Amino acid sequence: MLQTILLVAMILISIALAGVILIQRSEGGALGMGGGPSGFMTARGAGNLLTKTTWVLAVLFFVCAIGLTIVGNISRSSQSIADRDAIGALATPPGAASEAPAADPATAPAQPAGPSLDDFLSSAAPAAQPAPAQPAPAQPAPAQ
Template identity: 55%
Template sequence: MLLGILLTIHIIVCICLIAVVLMQRSEGGALGMGGGPSGFMSARGAGDLLTRITWILGSIFFIISLALTLLSGRQGASDSVVDRMKVEAIDPNKLNQPAQPAPTDPNAAPPPLSAPTPQVRNPFTGDAEGAPAAPAPTNP
């Protein structure tokens, strides 16, 4: 229940953070670089407001991300992977045994056909592998 609520808040914060970052100017100087007295309605004041909102939403984003990680880790930590495996049911005598062939049924469909094996050629002579090698050229 708590994870669902936190995840919903997290998604809302993510969408708001994306919107605030996209509203900022792309000329740089954001995130509190520089400063000075400025009014709220000036371009500089609007930039400062968006910068503060970005910092606040970014902080909330990281805090909720950390909380979600910790809570989901504790929820899944109740069972170990080894505890979930049924180790007692494994018979060590059957582990390295070859696979038993399936019983043949005369009414069963025939196995699927496979593609023919490609003929491999020697890259130096161009002859098929297994064919007699061509005599080497002689220089007069």
């Protein structure tokens, strides 16, 4: 809800900022479009009003941009989609997949063509092999 309000405010501020910038008189005379005294607002105070309005709208624009960034990242909580999928695969116990009831093949999701994270984890774990028995060293007979 807050994100929608900030987004609408950002759009309105952007349109107003573009309009205020386009109304202002060109100072440098670039492209030969220097304005004479027959402009829309010719008083010196109009320039100050437009300048102050531009600054206010620019500040509001940046505040809305920062607010949208913060509100957008609150719900994400520093997890990406890849992290969420990997955590879900790791959190599922190995026996949980076999305990699930058999699903209809027509409605079951397609299995991945390549190896999964579970395949990698099972191949990376060292196999539990018993250590070879080492013969006990021969003890010399006690001298009498």
